[in-house]
Amino acid sequence: MTPTSQPRPAAPATEEQRGAVDAAVGALRSGARSWTHLTLEQRARLFERVRDTVVETADEWVAVASTSKGLDAAHPLRGEEWLSGPYAVLGAIDGYVASLRALAKGASPLDGVRTDAAPGGRLRARVFPAAPLDRLLLSGFTGEVWFRPGTTLPAARADAGLGQRHPTHEATVGLVLGAGNITSIPVLDVMYELLAENRVSILKVNPTQDALVPVFERALAPLIEPGFLRIVRGGGDVGAALTQHPDITHVHITGSATTFDAIVWGTGDEAAERKRENRPLLTSPITAELGGVSPIIIVPGVWTDADIAYQASHVATMRLHNSGHNCISGQVVILSRDWPQRDAFMTALRAAMAAAPERPVWYPRSDEKLAAAASAYPDADWTADHTRAIVDVGPGEDATAVETTEYFAPVLGVVELEGNGQEFLDAAVAHANTRLVGTLGANVLIDPDTEAALGAGFERAIADLRYGGIAINTWTGIVFATPILTWGAFPGGTLDDVSSGIGVVHNTLLLDHVERSIMRGPFRPFPRSIGGRSRFSVLPKPPWFVDSRTSTPVAEGLTRWHMSHSVGGLVVTLAKAMRS
Template identity: 35%
Template sequence: MTINIQHGSPSFPSATSTLAPSSREDMDGAIDVLVEQKENWIQTSVTERIRIVDSLIADFSALAPRWVAASLQAKGLDEDSPYAGDEWSAGTWALLHSLRQLRQALVNIQKDGHPHIPGPVRMRPDGQVKAQVFPFRSYDRVLFSGLKAEVWMQPGVTAETLSSTQAVNYQSPAPAGKVALVLGAGNVASIGPLDVLYKLFTDNQVVLFKANPVNAYLSPLMKEAFRTLIKPGYLRVVYGGAEEGTYLCQHPNIDEIHITGSDKTFDAIVFGPGTEGAARKAARQPLISKRVTGELGNVSPVIVVPGPWSQQDIAYQAVHIASMLVNNAGYNCNATRVIIQHKNWSQRQELLQQIRSVLSHLPTRKAYYPGARDRYQAFLDAHPEAELFGTGDPQHLPWTLIADVDATHTDDMCFTTEAFCSLFSETALDAASVVEYIERAVQFANEQLWGTLNITLLAHPRSLKDPAVAAAVGRAIARLRYGTIGVNYWAGTSFVLGSTTWGAFPGHEIYDIQSGNDVVHNSLMFSRPQKSVLYAPFKSMPTPPWFTSQARIAPKLFKQMVRFEQSPSWRKIPAIIKTALFG
């Protein structure tokens, strides 16, 4: 097996599926139905769309336990596994949470022509507009205490014109109907359905969804949950691997393509596979001319700002950083891959040691994603000094830390290549001061690390009392070229917030696609976003449920959250808070 692991995301090997590939006759038939219905979808009233979303919420809520059970079985987890919460949170709750936001956005469009922004809209000194989008509703202020999020707009958007950049496909005249092909991701169960919803309700396109072979086992459940869209012909689901994907991408009646996955797959779609595809890319001669969008990978960094951290601070942030890797066994495009530290910080080694302690106490997980063992071994071959935590076997991979990677080795695969497995690294930068370190860390992340999807920055409140450090952090947030920035909160959680955007920093052309060229989620339907920024206290209270330290309570908590999204009510909040605090 040959796996391209250098520079960018992996080129994943073919996966097997329990579902037979769709025949060309079946795929053609599905596309014919969508072509027939694409104009009807454009003309579907907002009132009817709200009704459809209500049906989706009810239908998916009813089968959520079966959805989770299927995911747990496929990933080799028991119902009482400490990792079962992953499937209830990002796999199930995230979808219902986004559906609730979509419903509210549609209600606002029906009333005023655009979704309502729940927080203030402000202008930065340089004229850039930013809108607070989270908390999205009053419940969120209790359920996500202290967490706030903004969407920063691209230059040229003003406070006065901001609403006109929202829900543009709902403005007159209506756009022509289109058929979109959505190529599903195989790692997180909610990605495919969320991508489908975005193409339908924000981009206003009917959808052919090709399930990823890795998690195609969910497709029968998805067809059941999305029957309100399938019955009138606005959605069709098909199966298959690369051969079927190639056929669909080149089909004359597919107008647009969206993929969540690898830049290698994106290139194969646009330019073709192998050496011929590489030659077309070099010659800037795409194989297809239709619009192709992607949410792709990242070598996701965490910038640690030096400060007067207590032992409790170090313990908390060690769990925080480890949790960013361990979630979903490391098969996330937003998983931390490089921890950036100040070489002269007196507590650098103490933090690393605590991270080692956290990893050493965590059970290993099944390496369920295709090619994981080969990717993992390639990193170990390049870094035999890597530290392994937990016992590996034919099915499991150890948690792995590669510490003190030389930051001057710009072509080190830890910096150029997304591991997409249970492994991350740490590097340290020289600097004469904390301010200089922050500036160098931003430059390193922007220029040396591959991708622009998401980055997390950790800064102690006492550090921010120094005006120079606070100003440097402010400049860092403005200068970082990433689609999501998390300040004291894992940037990857932007994926589940819904009202934030999820995707690369804008500006990648197809010849250097990196982390992609569009956003999804984005329930407020901004058409010109630049990036999302999350802000949280240095230590959140209660501890976020996705922390590994909260694994015991996470399944129970997110089951409650799923029931809450099915029918939100203040009467359900006390039980949720009780579970979050006491289990």
């Protein structure tokens, strides 16, 4: 992504901080030796213990996270912290345990998963729904993992398991620089490092999540006690000391390309010189998830008034979830100027953005991002006490700022292209690939009749989208929250040009050779999902929509189902979902 400001050089760590870092790394070296002696079954039981401690801390986890973001106990969007916190972590743990047990029996995690051909000589694994109840909890949703072109089914099956295919190989010590926006990210990253790479971790939390450290320490106690994890606080000084520590063999970061470059190359004139001479400051390998500017492609079709209202709410959710502080927030809507319903959709979108519950814009320096948007686009439509903007870029106007700056705040751009049908879709895909910064996630909304009319042309266009996560009639945030899918940038990032990152995470089947993951959802909710070509779903408005009337109780209820598998509790939750 294009940085909006230059990173500030970190002050050197104090002697006390360096001592704490050395002690943590020393404990991890011992833990790495212990990890190699655990069998696959012992690792599965260990993660079952982690599951128990996550369950024990879930209520406090959500309470602390909500308070830190300015959401009081009565706020209607508090449910976001259930779904993007304990819910996502519990789903990942269950998936990893299943993969460990399959490997322990000599099987592949891919065994039993339906595979077929995807466009461009690719192999596709249809991994979701993974269990019968998935068809109810995410009714109408399906998820696929696409492998890189040329990957064969025997190779995909044989290599599934990653580090757990060789559990006795020497474990190493890595650094995880945690994200500051979504509370499950650092936990999921630590677990993936341990299982995919046999790498124990020192987790440096982002200062925005300092209040959660005591919760994380209890939730992850089964990993901390044997020396598989250490958690430290601190700012850039501690982070710099860790990245340069001689015993750290790998770095993983969730953050911005600006921070990535500062870690790899340094800052200021020194960084430019190092890049020219190909002398990275960082000598260890690094993986990263770095966000970008995500498109929302609206394929023109014949929509009902209810379709327009629902999908306008959908787009508002993509931008306003977590107050826009998501690497995967939809930022640029790509519309056809020839779509007869363009004006009706824009009217509904402005109403949905304005009507969503107000909440703090809480992430550090968000005020600077909002001010930058206001300066670049003085005619933007502002609502919610000047904290939300729609930038409708007209013909001949410059869309560069909104297409190349990840605002990480509630700023939604709209750009227009000509055409309808396949002509528009191909142009929109090319525009997203070449004009928008980043390759992390793309969203496509298309009604079922138009999708059927395009046929193979639609699938080819999806294959042409160079993004690591693609959501069709849903939001890429659901790709993130469904950890059997992979999460990360489209392959191709390098130290010189990292784009949206290098490598993937989540990936509970521990698949190798992955190119992207795709989630497909229903264009219409229940009961409008009945009949015609619509993808059937029993769900009304999903609980992650910002205008869902029962968002918090349903999100909490779904998490509690993962916690205890209480059928009675699930029935109550589904009844509340029907009133959304």
